[in-house]
Amino acid sequence: MCGIAAILSPDGPVPAQALRRATTALRHRGPDGEGTWIAPSGRAGLGHTLLAITDPEGQQPIASEDGRLHIIHNGQFYDYRRIRASLEARGHRFRTRSDSEIALHLYEDLGPECLERLRGQFAFVIWDEESGVLFAARDRFGLKPLFHAEKEGRLYLASEAKALVAAGIAPSWDSRGVYHALHACPDERLSLFHGISQVPPGHFLQADGSGVRLKRYWDLPLTPGRSRAARFRRAQHPAPTPDAAIERVRELTEESVALRMVAAVPVGCLLSGGLDSSAVLGVAASCTDEAVAAFTVGFERLDYDESTGAREAAAAAGGNHTVVTASDGDLADHFVDAVFHAETLQYNTHGAARYLLSRGVRDAGYKSVLAGEGADEAFFGYEFLRAAAGAARGSGAGALPRVLARLPRIAAALLRSPSRHQPGLAAASPWLARLALLLPAAPSLFTRLARGLGHIRAVCSRDFLDDFAGYDLYRAYYRRCRRTADLSRREPARRLLYLWLHSLFANYHLAADRLDMAHGVEVRLPFLDHHLFEYTNRLPVSLLAHHPREKHLLREAMRPYIPDPVYDRVKRPFMGPSAVGTDGPLHDFLQDTLRGEAVRAVPFLDHPAVARLLDRLPALPAEDRPSLDSLMLMLASVAVLQERYRL
Known part of the structure; x- marks a missing residue:
């Protein structure tokens, strides 16, 4: 994990001072080394700050054998030793021991198709001095950030928006980005800052003298639909039995954790005491003869504190457990720094708590930890996903009586006024307000959203709201995803998962990267390994969501690695006081x-x-x-x- 910055200047020399300022602004991400490089042609400059995880001397950029290509990389490529061996067998010579270098040589051989071979969490930039093309890419889920901006004919890229500001991009509010964030529907392409955009998850960027182009290279695969051909394919390749699925999930999770335990420094775990992080710790402990360090944030207000359950999980795994206790005063004192580093709006004090937890990890001498994020997405742990899956159960064969029974409710909903029954929601999105009256899962989810939106719009200026009059952001977002991701061919619960992954998850939950990297701590997420996630995405929704207990499939798969109290524990979201x-x-x-x-x-x-x-x-x-x-x-x-x- 590191910080990266780049400037492409097709028509003139790269401003060296701007590149140095951008790189220095990322020093917290890479406290082990820092440097900048400008191409002989003067058309491109690369900056890098080093957090030494796999190679203590892994300064970048790294050059290809002939010096034509140079790479800077933030993140981690897993299974890199196998890929390195295959590249060496094909004649490539490596300059470093860093995992970063495999992307350079894969790009030499395959161009953008190299991304299909990479497994991990990453953002990187490659400059080709011969062709004058700059290539940049971001990992499939957006675990590593990558921002870009244009000014005076130059393209700027960096791991954080603050580095682009340091390079000379004048900061001001982006009204559309703010409007989306305030309405809990952040756009993965935008930031809160005018003129500063994000490379979306699963995309790459190519730039040269003719312009900048973005292209998607990965998306959550479609599962077989309901057509005759799809039914035939399912008959030829039937879904696994529950026992077979449990076994395969266990194998893939073990592999994912084991790959993320590979490092030249000790790797610890973030631990809440819930199923997800406890499972990761249990598997991690099986990968080493040493006790794994586990870190938990605790709160003085006991109704928010989960440290007791975390101690049980740590003891069962034989881990060395540290509790970083955050008082209300600590959260208040560090909220400002947490927001500054995250570069986004915080909806809860858990952002400040995560900031303090990562500081505790660093102070304990650790640079790298595993965590359990992504399990709720992979295994339908959220109640709104389970509700959507339950509502869709009545849409298959033999469901006609259930559909007919719903018709009076649907007819009544169509006759009700959204502006009267969901006024807060209707003011922002008449489309979503109407949907809220129709969906069986609507009451709890949409009532909370409607109440919150009513409060938010009451404190926004009239001019600001008037600028978006007639703009139904939820409908616009749904239509964009329907067009680009073929949502109509996805099951209802998987549609909702897709919308979640590309809004709040990518733009809010994963902003934790910047809270962790504020202290030079990388967090590795085994449940967001795309091999594991694609497998669960192929499973029938019934295996993931129709058991009375949430994440039953994962719970059974991880049974050998977790103690009984964790196995029996009900999901509890991580919320600060x-x-x-x-x-x-x-x-x-x-x-x-x-x-x-x-x-x-x-x-x-x-x-x-x-x-x-x-x-x-x-x-x-x-x-x-x-x-x-x-x-x-x-x-x-x-x-x-x-x-x-x-x-």
């Missing part, structure tokens, strides 16, 4: 921040409305507190970004 409804440091932080000058400088907020909301907090009804807690922390994030980035 609420900042609303309590006195103390978090409440004081919100009041001070949201009554400050930074909020008054934000162009899209109604500042008197924010002040009125702050005045109402002490008398807030209990049912409004969760959505208002998210709102207040989002507004505090806006204030932090306004001030720290001088927007």
